[in-house]
Amino acid sequence: MTQVETAPTVPEVGLKLAKYITAIADKAIAARGKFTVAVSGGSLPKTLGSGLLHMNEESKIDFSKWQFLYADERSVPLDHADSNHLECKTQIYDPLSISCADNVHAIDYSEDVEEVAAKYEKTLASVFGACDAPQPPVFDLVLLGMGPDGHTLSLFPGHALLEERTKLVASLADSPKPPSKRVTLTYPVCEAARNVAFVTSGAAKADVVYNIHKEGNSNNYPSGLVKCANEDGVMWFLDATAAGKL
Numbered sequence: 001m002t003q004v005e006t007a008p009t010v011p012e013v014g015l016k017l018a019k020y021i022t023a024i025a026d027k028a029i030a031a032r033g034k035f036t037v038a039v040s041g042g043s044l045p046k047t048l049g050s051g052l053l054h055m056n057e058e059s060k061i062d063f064s065k066w067q068f069l070y071a072d073e074r075s076v077p078l079d080h081a082d083s084n085h086l087e088c089k090t091q092i093y094d095p096l097s098i099s100c101a102d103n104v105h106a107i108d109y110s111e112d113v114e115e116v117a118a119k120y121e122k123t124l125a126s127v128f129g130a131c132d133a134p135q136p137p138v139f140d141l142v143l144l145g146m147g148p149d150g151h152t153l154s155l156f157p158g159h160a161l162l163e164e165r166t167k168l169v170a171s172l173a174d175s176p177k178p179p180s181k182r183v184t185l186t187y188p189v190c191e192a193a194r195n196v197a198f199v200t201s202g203a204a205k206a207d208v209v210y211n212i213h214k215e216g217n218s219n220n221y222p223s224g225l226v227k228c229a230n231e232d233g234v235m236w237f238l239d240a241t242a243a244g245k246l
């Protein structure tokens with residue numbers, strides 16, 4: 001099951017997303033004292049950053065109990081133009097004065113992408129306590145993007161990692177979308193998360209959005225295979241062009 005929210009423009013999607021995420025954050029902080037969110041790269045940081053900035057201007061958001069982690073990361077230095085962390089820093093953390101030292105868990109770069117994945121699993125354990133595949137970390141929210149080929153996280157159509165059920169964090173060195181080396185959370189982590197939301201915009205995504213939501217072809221795309229623990233299912237935030245064929 002999925003839920004779909006549409007808005008005419010990307011900034012309006014950002015605003016809806018900001019209201020959604022702050023509501024989840026408030027609930028998580030009231031229940032457990034912190035809010036854990038995994039963010040993706042690509043177009044998502046800009047959409048999220050613009051929505052949060054707008055909301056923050058109206059009434060200040062307290063980010064002190066927010067913990068930002070990553071849904072996936074390109075294996076490049078943190079100051080590289082392809083780094084998902086750099087994009088989040090530019091679009092979200094710096095404009096909102098969110099402390100990278102206190103509230104963000106960047107994925108450190110190394111030439112050895114398997115080592116990067118192993119270190120990220122340790123980071124998950126430091127935030128969530130001991131976790132493994134039978135008992136994955138429980139994120140309050142995983143925020144995902146979707147490419148025009150239907151990929152999400154760094155899980156690409158036809159890739160062997162679509163079957164990964166043992167690791168929480170997987171590495172790949174053959175991503176069809178550059179850069180080739182990446183690390184990614186796996187499906188079991190999404191399935192354990194309290195909430196999972198896609199944020200997708202642009203006409204290039206409209207066919208895949210239609211296939212996943214209207215044609216019952218969701219199993220043909222990595223994005224369509226994502227599930228979460230929320231009984232209302234995965235949430236989709238779409239702008240008018242991505243939703244154009246629904």
Ligand SMILES: O=C1O[C@H](COP(=O)(O)O)[C@@H](O)[C@H](O)[C@H]1O
Pocket residue numbers: 040041042043044072073074084144145146147148151152153154177
């Ligand atoms: O490479 C990636 O692409 C996807 C989708 O990006 P978008 O620019 O089409 O929104 C993104 O979700 C993922 O985090 C990133 O590594």
